[in-house]
Amino acid sequence: xxxxxxxxxxxxxxxxxxxxxxxxxxxxxxxxxxxxxxxxxxxxxxxxxxxxxxxxxxxxxxxxxxxxxxxxxxxxxxxxxxxxxxxxxxxxxxxxxxxxxxxxxxxxxxxxxxxxxxxxxxxxxxxxxxxxxxxxxxxxxxxxxxxxxxxxxxxxxxxxxxxxxxxxxxxxxxxxxxxxxxxxxxxxxxxxxxxxxxxxxxxxxxxxxxxxxxxxxxxxxxxxxxxxxxxxxxxxxxxxxxxxxxxxxxxxxxxxxxxxxxxxxxxxxxxxxxxxxxxxxxxxxxxxxxxxxxxxxxxxxxxxxxxxxxxxxxxxxxxxxxxxxxxxxxxxxxxxxxxxxxxxxxxxxxxxxxxxxxxxxxxxxxxxxxxxxxxxxxxxxxxxxxxxxxxxxxxxxxxxxxxxxxxxxxxxxxxxx
Ligand SMILES: Cc1cc2nc3c(=O)[nH]c(=O)nc-3n(C[C@H](O)[C@H](O)[C@H](O)COP(=O)(O)OP(=O)(O)OC[C@H]3O[C@@H](n4cnc5c(N)ncnc54)[C@H](O)[C@@H]3O)c2cc1C
Numbered sequence: 001x002x003x004x005x006x007x008x009x010x011x012x013x014x015x016x017x018x019x020x021x022x023x024x025x026x027x028x029x030x031x032x033x034x035x036x037x038x039x040x041x042x043x044x045x046x047x048x049x050x051x052x053x054x055x056x057x058x059x060x061x062x063x064x065x066x067x068x069x070x071x072x073x074x075x076x077x078x079x080x081x082x083x084x085x086x087x088x089x090x091x092x093x094x095x096x097x098x099x100x101x102x103x104x105x106x107x108x109x110x111x112x113x114x115x116x117x118x119x120x121x122x123x124x125x126x127x128x129x130x131x132x133x134x135x136x137x138x139x140x141x142x143x144x145x146x147x148x149x150x151x152x153x154x155x156x157x158x159x160x161x162x163x164x165x166x167x168x169x170x171x172x173x174x175x176x177x178x179x180x181x182x183x184x185x186x187x188x189x190x191x192x193x194x195x196x197x198x199x200x201x202x203x204x205x206x207x208x209x210x211x212x213x214x215x216x217x218x219x220x221x222x223x224x225x226x227x228x229x230x231x232x233x234x235x236x237x238x239x240x241x242x243x244x245x246x247x248x249x250x251x252x253x254x255x256x257x258x259x260x261x262x263x264x265x266x267x268x269x270x271x272x273x274x275x276x277x278x279x280x281x282x283x284x285x286x287x288x289x290x291x292x293x294x295x296x297x298x299x300x301x302x303x304x305x306x307x308x309x310x311x312x313x314x315x316x317x318x319x320x321x322x323x324x325x326x327x328x329x330x331x332x333x334x335x336x337x338x339x340x341x342x343x344x345x346x347x348x349x350x351x352x353x354x355x356x357x358x359x360x361x362x363x364x365x366x367x368x369x370x371x372x373x374x375x376x377x378x379x380x381x382x383x384x385x386x387x388x389x390x391x392x393x394x395x396x397x398x399x400x401x402x403x404x405x406x407x408x409x410x411x412x413x414x415x416x417x
Pocket of ligand 1: 397400404
């Protein structure tokens with residue numbers, strides 16, 4: 001019923017304009033355009049959970065994405081429903097409640113979920129990254145204490161690396177943790193933290209030693225810890241279904257048993273988390289671009305100008321073909337990087353950076369071109385295309401800016417023997 005309501009057609013000046021917020025939901029139901037079919041090349045099992053994710057996106061997320069954006073709602077219940085399908089800890093081990101799937105499986109799922117709401121899916125992806133970090137680098141006690149509730153999304157996690165004075169140069173962070181008996185005392189602040197204020201577990205990179213990356217450790221700070229507070233909720237261009245806040249530590253007391261890994265390992269843990277995070281965020285961009293190619297195609301087919309359908313215009317046909325080609329190139333690179341990371345290949349870090357750089361840039365351009373093809377309607381909040389553009393713009397900035405991705409790729413190339 002929701003889908004048919006959403007597919008309502010609005011008659012204007014005797015021309016029909018698709019006004020439903022998410023007409024691509026119908027494209028999903030109809031089946032994909034074969035040349036950009038995201039299930040192409042997947043195993044039967046992958047196709048199964050991809051379908052589950054697409055259905056969840058269409059039924060549980062897409063109908064609400066505009067409202068979540070406009071009212072800045074953090075959709076806790078919906079995310080917990082997603083977790084019931086195994087999406088709260090997709091690449092976390094099954095013994096602590098995770099789904100135990102691969103990086104490629106994870107990419108396929110985040111791409112599909114993002115067609116229903118990029119912002120919510122992107123938060124779920126950060127939450128998954130944190131759960132994986134605890135699962136991978138935590139003691140058995142830490143894994144069993146934190147991961148089960150994170151996998152069900154009874155509890156939420158945030159990743160805390162960036163500070164007001166250290167963004168791209170993350171290794172220069174200043175938040176300090178000094179051991180005093182059986183606890184650490186944290187002082188400093190983190191900026192731009194996704195889920196900040198709402199999350200229950202904060203994976204915090206802080207300085208326990210000297211300057212540079214080797215002086216950094218990783219602490220798990222639980223909501224309610226004495227000395228933990230939050231800044232105001234930031235007003236953002238997109239990603240409005242998840243809060244972004246500063247996280248502040250003023251003599252914040254954290255038990256020593258909440259140290260993740262060893263002292264001095266924090267930066268390495270943070271970067272290992274981000275390799276997967278970059279594939280995940282690139283996958284969210286793929287979902288947005290996939291949706292926008294469908295939105296653009298549907299709009300070109302129904303909108304008439306100069307006495308004929310826009311779809312008869314060769315310039316627009318060529319643009320649509322380029323969008324589809326760029327989407328496929330992005331997807332192939334993201335999936336290759338996911339496979340390289342899964343197999344722990346030597347080129348995995350570079351490939352993750354290439355995938356993040358290429359896919360987030362290309363997919364933003366695809367969504368922006370889709371908006372252009374909608375003309376003035378693309379600029380109206382009645383149309384989903386503008387939300388995809390706003391939501392994925394930040395993917396070029398966070399989890400390492402795309403300039404930082406270039407630094408990583410070129411550094412690896414130039415230091416190869
Ligand atoms: C909505 C949102 C959510 C976020 N969520 C999180 C989160 O959950 N956790 C977290 O830790 N962080 C988060 N961030 C922070 C994000 O990772 C940083 O904003 C990002 O790493 C860039 O840091 P900066 O903003 O300080 O920019 P800066 O580092 O000041 O960079 C400014 C510009 O200069 C460029 N630049 C910097 N140095 C160089 C160089 N050497 N060569 C070329 N160009 C350079 C950058 O690429 C950028 O374009 C989030 C940010 C946003 C906007």
